Amino acid sequence: MNDLLKKDLTLKIISLFFAVFLWFIVLDSSNPVTWVDLNVPLKVENESSLKEKGIIIKNENFPRNVSVSLKGRKNTFNNIGLNDIEAIVDLSKVEDVNTEILYVHVYTNKDGVSFQGVTPRVVEIELERLGENPFPVKVVTTGKPKESYKVVRANAIPGTVSIEAADEIINSIGEVRAYVDVDNLSNDIIVNKECVVYNKEGEKIVELDKKLNVDISIEIAKEVPIVPAVRGRPAKNYTDGIHRVVPEKALIAGPSDVVGLVDNLKTEPIDIENVSESMTKIVNLVLPDGVRLVDTPRSVYVDVVIEELAEKEFVFGKESIVFDNAARNNSLRYEVWDEIIKITLTGTRQELNKIAPESLRLSVDVNGLSEGEYKRTLNVVLPDTVKLVENYDVKINVIRTGN
Structure with a gap:
């Protein structure tokens, strides 16, 4: 009886193995194991980690794509796409400026797929130490403002820019400029402009082209003559001749519709009634409503020449x-x-x-x-x-x- 049971169990096990074997034969014939090479975009990650280490990539000549070899069942590859596979170069793996190669790591979220290889396996990198220095921005105006108007101030906001680049480039920088066209301008403006970086020989540094921007504040004022005002008449047989004012002109600003109507500024009247000798007076300028002075004193000197006839x-x-x-x-x-x-x-x-x-x-x-x-x-x-x-x-x- 026991021998019969043992023989029955053995037959069952053999039958099971045979069934499994047959299943694999059928599976291999209908859904065989296969190898696939895919062209996958190469991602560069954690570039910011280089800055923390004071390092910059000198030449960013990474390959755009790598060839990834995968193994799996045929049906699995029928449903796989580029979104299911990632090829990554992790810049956080850079130890110091002497690191020359980094491995390409491949990841997949598909079950039943195994990674077999990647070409290239490593990428070469060239690193150098990062330099960072603040440089003043020189504002250069082009064109001419509207007649009688002047640029009184042209400032970058902020006044300096911080440039991150290789030490070699940082050490070659001579000047940073921002160009603003003020042609026919008659009012204040703030514009955002690209900075142009020049080396010490006055040549543009192309590596830094279109990488820096600053706001530029342009202040415009109108230049008008100062007209001395007098009242009264000199003493008998005397006359008032030259009325000279220092400064001769004033810069004014304010609403454009108001400033545009102002052709001159008058002083407060100087009394010359019955005067028989020349005089110098300090008097205030009379400002129209809404008008303010720019880089011009409110009080001016006026020489009134009184001469005998x-x-x-x-x-x-x-x-x-x-x-x-x-x-x-x-x-x-x-x-x-x-x-x-x-x-x-x-x-x-x-x-x-x-x-x-x-x-x-x-x-x-x-x-x-x-x-x-x-x-x-x-x-x-x-x-x-x-x-x-x-x-x-x-x-x-x-x-x-x-x-």
């Missing part, structure tokens, strides 16, 4: 007289009776000395006169700086010519 006599022959509005048909002839005409001018001695007799034009208006003798006012064209002491009359004779 002088007189100078000029003598002319009667041929110097011009007849204005004479008859056009030459039917009348005009003659001045007096052989000599004397006039006296008053003004500052300096201005009187500038006047030459030939620069003066003397004339008589004969409009509408017929034959006869007349007395007419002498007209003299003078510079604004001098005056006639009195009005002068000239005797003339109008004679009919018979034409």
Whole structure:
């Protein structure tokens, strides 16, 4: 009985193994084990860990893709994609600047798939120590602001940029610039601009091109003349001549619609009533509402020159007289009776000395006169700086010519 049971158990075990063997034969024929090579993108991770170690990659010549060899059943590969496999170079594995190779690690989330190999197995890297220094940003403006306007300030915000690069590049940096076009500008602006980094030979460093940006603040002001204001009249026989102000011009800012209407700034009035000597006064500027001064003092110096009036006599022959509005048909002839005409001018001695007799034009208006003798006012064209002491009359004779 026991022998029969033992034989039955043995037969069952043999049957089980045979069934399993047959199953594997069927499985291998319908879903065999196979090897697949996939082209997988190479991921570079933990690059920030290099900065913590003071290291930078000198040449980032990593391969973009690697070939991954996988083993598994055929059906498994029918449903596998690139999202199921990762090929990674982990930069946190860099020990120091002397590290030259890193292994490529492959990961898969698919069951029944095993990793057999990767090509390339390692990637070569070239490292160097990281340099980091703050460099001031020089703002360079191009173009010209609107007429009468000036750039009063051009600042980078912040005023320096921190540049991370290899020591070799850091040591070669000569200047960092940001260029801003201010052509036809009449108001303040803030713009974001790329920085251009130059080496000590003045050449652009292409490795740092388009890697740095800063905000640039441009402040614009309008330049207008300062006009001294006086009130009253000097003492008798004196005149106020030059009104000189220091500074001569002011820079103003404010709402563009307000500033655009301001052509000059006046000072507070200086009283010269009955004054007989020159003076220098410190007076405030009068500012329109909404306007502020830029880099200009509120109080300015004004020199008011008070000079004693002088007189100078000029003598002319009667041929110097011009007849204005004479008859056009030459039917009348005009003659001045007096052989000599004397006039006296008053003004500052300096201005009187500038006047030459030939620069003066003397004339008589004969409009509408017929034959006869007349007395007419002498007209003299003078510079604004001098005056006639009195009005002068000239005797003339109008004679009919018979034409």
